[in-house]
Amino acid sequence: xxxxxxxxxxxxxxxxxxxxxxxxxxxxxxxxxxxxxxxxxxxxxxxxxxxxxxxxxxxxxxxxxxxxxxxxxxxxxxxxxxxxxxxxxxxxxxxxxxxxxxxxxxxxxxxxxxxxxxxxxxxxxxxxxxxxxxxxxxxxxxxxxxxxxxxxxxxxxxxxxxxxxxxxxxxxxxxxxxxxxxxxxxxxxxxxxxxxxxxxxxxxxxxxxxxxxxxxxxxxxxxxxxxxxxxxxxxxxxxxxxxxxxxxxxxxxxxxxxxxxxxxxxxxxxxxxxxxxxxxxxxxxxxxxxxxxxxxxxxxxxxxxxxx
Numbered sequence: 001x002x003x004x005x006x007x008x009x010x011x012x013x014x015x016x017x018x019x020x021x022x023x024x025x026x027x028x029x030x031x032x033x034x035x036x037x038x039x040x041x042x043x044x045x046x047x048x049x050x051x052x053x054x055x056x057x058x059x060x061x062x063x064x065x066x067x068x069x070x071x072x073x074x075x076x077x078x079x080x081x082x083x084x085x086x087x088x089x090x091x092x093x094x095x096x097x098x099x100x101x102x103x104x105x106x107x108x109x110x111x112x113x114x115x116x117x118x119x120x121x122x123x124x125x126x127x128x129x130x131x132x133x134x135x136x137x138x139x140x141x142x143x144x145x146x147x148x149x150x151x152x153x154x155x156x157x158x159x160x161x162x163x164x165x166x167x168x169x170x171x172x173x174x175x176x177x178x179x180x181x182x183x184x185x186x187x188x189x190x191x192x193x194x195x196x197x198x199x200x201x202x203x204x205x206x207x208x209x210x211x212x213x214x215x216x217x218x219x220x221x222x223x224x225x226x227x228x229x230x231x232x233x234x235x236x237x238x239x240x241x242x243x244x245x246x247x248x249x250x251x252x253x254x255x256x257x258x259x260x261x262x263x264x265x266x267x268x269x270x271x272x273x274x275x276x277x278x279x280x281x282x283x284x285x286x287x288x289x290x291x292x293x294x295x296x297x298x299x300x301x302x303x304x305x306x307x308x
Contacts, residue, residue, distance in 0.1 A: 004239050007032035010092040011238065012084060014038045014075050014132055015102030017053025019199030020150075023231040024099050025057055028238070029066035034092040037061075038084045038132070039102070040074045067092070075102045075128030081135035088139075095139040097238045099148045099193075100129040100172075107161040107210040118164045125168035130175060137188075144187035148237045149176045151192035151248055153259065161210050173248065177261075180246030189245040193234040194259060196252020198222035229254045262290035 011028050015021040017039030025035045037058045041050030054070035061068035069091050073080030088095045104124045106117055129149050140147065154162045155170035173192060180190040205215050233251035236242055248259040264287050267280040277284070 003031070004236065004241065005032045006097075006239070009033045009096040009240075010036070010088055010094050011097035011099065012036040012038055012088055012095065012132070012136065013099045013101055014128070015150075016099075017041055017057055020195050020197050020227040020231055020234075021099070021101035022053075022057050023227040024101060024234055025068070026061065027231055027235050028097070029061040029068055030064070031235075033097070034067040035061060036069055036071055036084060036088045036091070038071045038073055038075070040072060042074075042104075075100075075132050076123045078131055078135065081132045084132070085135045085139060094143055095136055096143045096145045096240075097148075098133065098136045098140065098145070099150075099234060099238060100132055101150045101234075102128055103150060105206050106164060107206060108164070109161055110163045113164055118167070121164040122168045122171070125165065126171035126175070129172050133175075133179065140188050141186050145189075146238050146240070146242070147176075147179070147183075147188065147190045148234050149190070149192050150234075151176065151194045151259075153194055153196075153250060159210060176248070177246050184245050189237075189242070191237040191242075191244050191246065192248035192259075193237055194248060194250040195227070195230040195234070196225055196250065196255075197227045197230040198225045199227060225253045232256075260292045262287060262292055264291075265289045 006028055009028075009032070011025075011033045013021050013025045013028070013035060016025040016035075016037040021039070025037055029035045035058075037054045039054035039057075041053045042048045051070070051072045054072055058068040058070040069087060071080075071084040071087055073084050075081065085095060102124065104121065106113075106121060108117065133147055133149075136147075139145070149172055151173050152166070152169035154166035155173060157166065176190055176192045183190050230251045230253075233249045233256045237244065237247075237249060250257050250259050264284075267276070267283045269276050
């Protein structure tokens with residue numbers, strides 16, 4: 001297979017000033033894309049701002065011979081999202097790719113977490129994804145473009161202290177799958193990417209707070225998960241040749257896998273009672289007959305059909 005290039009393509013990457021987002025932007029630019037770096041430069045919990053991260057990445061891309069501009073905007077601000085899309089159109093003429101990557105971390109026990117912390121998490125992780133996608137949507141429909149939303153395994157309940165994060169990311173998963181169903185008939189592919197990577201959001205200090213173990217426990221293990229070994233899956237999902245729509249890929253440490261929701265045949269009764277549910281709970285829980293709903297393909301057949 002030849003190199004998957006993005007020559008002539010224009011991409012917005014949110015949260016691209018650091019971590020996985022930075023690698024997305026650098027990779028897209030190295031493969032020919034013109035990139036808009038959208039990053040407010042805030043702190044880990046979403047407060048504050050700095051123009052440094054976005055400006056530095058844009059300059060690094062230009063120094064390497066690529067094309068990039070920085071937008072110091074918040075994904076939570078509809079006007080800022082509109083300005084970012086307008087910048088892409090004004091500077092580069094169109095928009096083909098949106099990678100929603102911006103996020104924050106704030107692990108805490110549910111009993112200790114405030115409602116304000118929940119709101120801030122949802123504002124950035126969920127509404128930030130929706131807000132930028134909404135601003136970019138008409139441009140992406142025009143170009144037959146692609147959206148890659150950063151999801152997470154957090155909603156799977158794999159560990160505690162993530163009720164705000166996991167809940168917000170659960171919203172991103174639902175939004176991604178539903179938008180994929182809607183976008184297929186319009187030629188816009190929407191997929192999810194769940195990174196396993198060592199970044200500010202998963203630093204030894206953050207992991208220590210999440211798991212209640214010393215930070216030193218994670219120093220060596222996280223070295224196996226640099227952003228460079230996660231990002232290729234997201235960049236592939238952003239490429240025009242990728243046939244997937246409504247899929248979620250998990251990637252990290254050089255491994256790529258699929259995350260999907262499944263439904264089994266379960267148990268049926270014409271007069272269902274509480275006792276029948278209890279008596280047949282093993283059959284209800286058996287996933288041996290599971291099927292995977294919702295995975296479509298953003299190809300011409302789907303694009304020309306409004307029935308998807």
